[in-house]
Amino acid sequence: MSWDTALPVLVLLSSLVPGLVIFFLREEQSRVRTALNLAGAVVKIGLVGIMLWGVYHERHYETRLPLLPGLDLILRADALAMLLTTLSAGLWLVTTIFAVGYLEGSPHRSRFFGFFSLCVTATMGIALAHNLLTFFVFYELLTLTTYPLVIHRGTPQALRAGRTYLVYTLAGSAVLLLGIVWLHRVAGPFSFTQGGALSHLGPQSHGTLLVIFALLIAGVGVKAALVPLHGWLPVAMVAPAPVSALLHAVAVVKAGAFGVVRVVYEVFGIRFAADLGVTTPLALLAALTIVYGSLRAVVQDDLKRRLAYSTVSQVSYIALGVATPGSISSIGGIVHLVHQGIMKITLFFCAGNLAETLGIHRVSEMNGVGRRMPWTMVAFTVAALGMIGVPPMAGFISKWYLGVGAVEAGQGWIIAVLAASSALNAAYFLPILHTAWFKHPTGEWKEEHPRGRFEADWRLLLPSLVTAALVIATGLFASTVMSPLTWAKLIAAREYQP
């Protein structure tokens, strides 16, 4: 096994092994646990960095393992995969730091961090999967490893949320499996191919392919929280904040959106999909989700619920960009995969920090919190403005490309959707900012436990500042070589190659 074939496996192992070891640690061995976690995360970032450099220089990293007769498990680092692996690897490190601080002193931490690492492993697998079978294997692994995290607290409410989560995700994966097996029956074994792998199929199978497309999108749409399959996401808010951050920014939702990208671009191919006539319905569905999620977010008082509905809305930007024909919208959709992750994780870090430090769970309790925790709220503000699409933040780049792409494609209604969505984003984020910065504190905070020299435990504060900085950086330096935008352009260019 050469280095090039080993690398994708090593990327998985760098979180799998620490995860498995952590299960067997005793509860009080928190130093060993943290060390293992951080070591795994750093090693992973290093490995991903090497891979990133290699892929940029057109090296091929690929691992195969025969799984079924005629079907291999294939892990391969392509440009799209690198986008998600880099995002996940980076955010895993900051989330780990955040989680260590957040969960300090609470029970079952070995279990938590064990599943946490497995969850990241599954996400890496999803990113590197090079055919639908491999994608499905890790997609399911993700379901199974996130369930214990969702019900981590063990309260009746958490158990109920876990049940909802399972009902949605398992039903989704059942549909997905059906679609995958069927597609293999129709098309034979194939790998992800830029520009699509199905265009050789004649018109007699187009009817079947329509159904299969619907099945696949429904399957990945559950995790991507496309309306009406989004029901689990707000409920899953009972999970601890690091889990929410993971669900929304790094793993689950992202896996679903990533699946949409893979299915449209590399299974069907955007041109073939457009010929089939499936892109417009998908775009409509995404638009519906964007508006619906935003509308629901406006009326939520619970901060995490508001953020959850915001995710429902924002993730569909990706699907919208992907489903709109034209390379510019594609760039917007793909780059939003990264941008949404960075922005949303910042928001969740801040929400978790507020809850942990001051016991704040609702927007109405945030009066004047900007004075008490200015750094946290600065981070929050940066991310929120990014979400709204204020330049030069990351979100602006996404929306810009989406908008230009819509114009290019002659789909004016998308502009309207984007505008409405931005207005709604402002409608649910600006009041928070107003409350936090400009209102006076109503009295004592519910429970105040600052730890350390800063306004909050540094492990809770630092991650949000780092990611907030990234929100600005990805916007400001969008045109540099290693920026997400450059990668997105690369991917889109290959997809639209004649």
Added chain:
Amino acid sequence: MNAAVLYTLMGVGLFSIGLHGFLAQPHLLRKVLALNIMGSGVFAVLMATAWRGPQLPPDPVPHALVLTGIVVAVSATAFALALLRRIHTATGRASLPEDTAA
């Protein structure tokens, strides 16, 4: 009609009677009896296939099979009866709960 056909018919008759008794009778001892009668029915069918008329020697293979069958039957019967006695001692009944409930 020859002896083979006659005893085959008797065999299937015994099997049916046994099966009917097995299903209809709640008492476990009777179920065991019924199983034995079903077994005898199968033996009769097999033995009839061995019959090749009064002049020719019969086929010894079915005879051996039936001998084996008889020994298997007695083993199963002895075991079933021992189990039945334990159930009777433990529950005071010699039938299965769902049968007596009816």
Added chain:
Amino acid sequence: MNAWIVWPVVVPLAAATLSVLAGQRMARVIIGSATVAIVGALAGLTLQVWQNGPQRHVIGGWEPPLGIQLYADGLSVVMLWMSTVVGALIGVYALGYFAHDSGTTGTAATGEHGDNSELFWPLWLFLWAALHALFLSADIFNLYVTLELLGLAGVALVNLAGGQLALVAGMRYLLASLLGSLAYFLGVAFLYATCGVLDVRMLSTRVSAHPAVWLAIAVMTLGLLLKTALFPLHFWLPPAHANAPAPVSALLSALVVKASFYLLLRLWFQVFSVVLPPVAGQVLGILGVLAILWGSVLALRQQRLKLLVAYSTVAQIGYLFVLFPLAGGTAWGAAAWSGGTFHALAHACAKAAMFMAAGTMMAALGHDHLHELAGMGQRLPLSMFAFALAGVSLMGLPPSGGFVAKWLLLDAALASGQWWWGAVLIVGGLLAAGYVFLVLRQAFAPLPADVRYRPVPRVMELAALSLALLAFLLGLMAIPPLTLLQIGAPFVGGLGTEALP
């Protein structure tokens, strides 16, 4: 001596004899070496089959039709591995189980049980031998004897639990088992009367569309369905499997029901295939579907862990029978055949692990009421983990063995245009998730303070975990067994997607 084929039968029989004669301590040595010997012989046999195709062994040198022949093809070998590996790990588990059990008023018993647990070993060895004999025999009457051997050993093992429930369950099991054997025996008599041979291979060339053959097929199938506990003939299974001692439950659910299924497979596809109309397979398939639904729904309604697992067996048996309507066409027959048999394999590992894990929890708590298992994830994390991994296989999620089986069956269903069988597989998987998570969510519930808990031997947890891991990872090593299954299979050809141009 390269006749490896006989030793999987002879060795456990010899070990059973010796273990009765020897003392307790010697018995362990005997059983241990017997296990090693069986694994060795099986490895030899596998190599032979792999290299030279199906193996035959003419017992006593008397060629069929006069004598009896042993026959091993890929299917037999896979089944033998299943029973050997699962059986051996159950044996390891039983070491801990009975050590834990003796001297205390533990699990299932009324307090009067105890030293008859030493009978577990000879009975278990006899059961093992009976399974292996059944997987290797190529003579329909000899198969009848092995069926009886298997049935009696199974019932005797159930009764080891003592106690009223186990006795009654054992009796119900015994009666069902005997009735099934007798029906099979009647079929044998009719087949001999019509065809004049007992050898499976010769029979397959002589059966014709004749009333007596029809009848033989019908009664043999019914008898074997009763023994396999296919809905609606499953009534005896849940009480017997739930009330037996845990290692016995594992043996019965994982292996014993598979034996009669295996026999049915052989008869249908290798003896009667010429005379069976396709509609017959559809009937079995429909019963399988009903079993999946009925078993799952009842599993969801159980209050006791072991009953839940037992009803899950009723449901999982249903999957095996989805094979019958699908294994017909040329393009997808191989996928259905491999999928069905692979499911038997995966279910054996998963279900044994599940019963073992359930038994461990029961041994620790003294009961198995579902709603009082809260916090088990903290008390017995390994067992809970084993249960979860086994559950993943039952749900058919990757990378478990259950996933591979489901994929292949689904593939066959879609390929044959009978997508509704595939839909049932999917629904069944979701229902399985329902009852598995019913248990798993208890693991995360907070641990009540006042629960009495007895420590259990570590070996029990480890044995269950190894089987569960095997079930979970079986999908990653599916190629060798799937290739083996093709050797001597009625449907040869590319599997799954390879079948397409």
Added chain:
Amino acid sequence: MQGHPAANIPLSEGQPGGCSVRRLLALFSWALVLVLAWAALSLPSHSPGLVDFVHAELEHSGVVNPVTAVLLNFRSYDTLLEVGVLLLAVFGVWALPRERVWGAPLGAPVAGPVLHTFVRLLAPLMIVVGGYLLWIGAYAPGGAFQGGAVLAAMGVLVWLSDLAPLPRFSRWDMRMALLLGFATFLAVAGGVMVGGGRLLEYPRLWAGSVILLIETALTVSIACILILLFLGGVGEKRRATEGVREREAKQ
């Protein structure tokens, strides 16, 4: 577990009684009779059977009685497993609760002078008959199973008449007697393979003797097994109280 018997009753699964069910059952049985009879009448009048094969090889089998030849040579594997079934029945009875002790429980023999004398006279005769049946099996009707059954009947009679103490199967030699037949059979089955033969392939020249050896061992074991099966459950009530000590004191 014992505290919750209700939990065990499966939902709506039983054999409901009642008049209509019985009528249905009767209907089913009659239908069964008709179907079976139809199949039976359709059987070929001349079943081909294996009789020619048996007679062609009979001279190589080592015995003259074709049934014995089939039972102990041509299809000896069946018989081997069948002895296994017998043993399993004994183990099964032992595995039941209250029968845990290796050895039969003690019951109440029917002692009486007439029976005593009768059995004293009969017992030797039955041993002779049993032995004869065993030996004649090679040539004429008879064999290990029949001989063993006669010996077992003698054993039961002897016990019933209180002439001899109960067998105590905690003793190694008694277990040996129980397993002798099976062990011998199995040893021969595997032993002949040492020279490169097949399972249960007796050396042609020695076939008669080997069969006699197996049958002799089997007769002893079958007698023991049958006696044990008969005694298996006797005397459950007394055993708990005075049974054991009383009888041991007698000796």
Added chain:
Amino acid sequence: MTGVGMFDVLLAVVLPVLAWWVVAGPDLFRSVVLFIVFGLLLALVWVRLRAPDVALAEAAIGAGLTGALLLDTLGRLRAEGWGTGDDQRGSDAGASGGEHPSV
């Protein structure tokens, strides 16, 4: 094809009748006794079919030993209070002390 004597016909008719009595007769004790008779007559059938080996085994094991086992079991059931649970109509052949608890 001849060879079907009156005796064969008689046996072939009597045995099912006996079997019916065994499974459905009113009294369990009588059923057991009839079962032994059934076994002996079956042995006669085997003799008629020129199978003395089987006849011998049937008489010794099928009728003799099984019969003894059945009688013994029946005795034990009786000794434990009530023996013939399904014989509600009262049994002439001595269900001694025949209390029948409600079933």
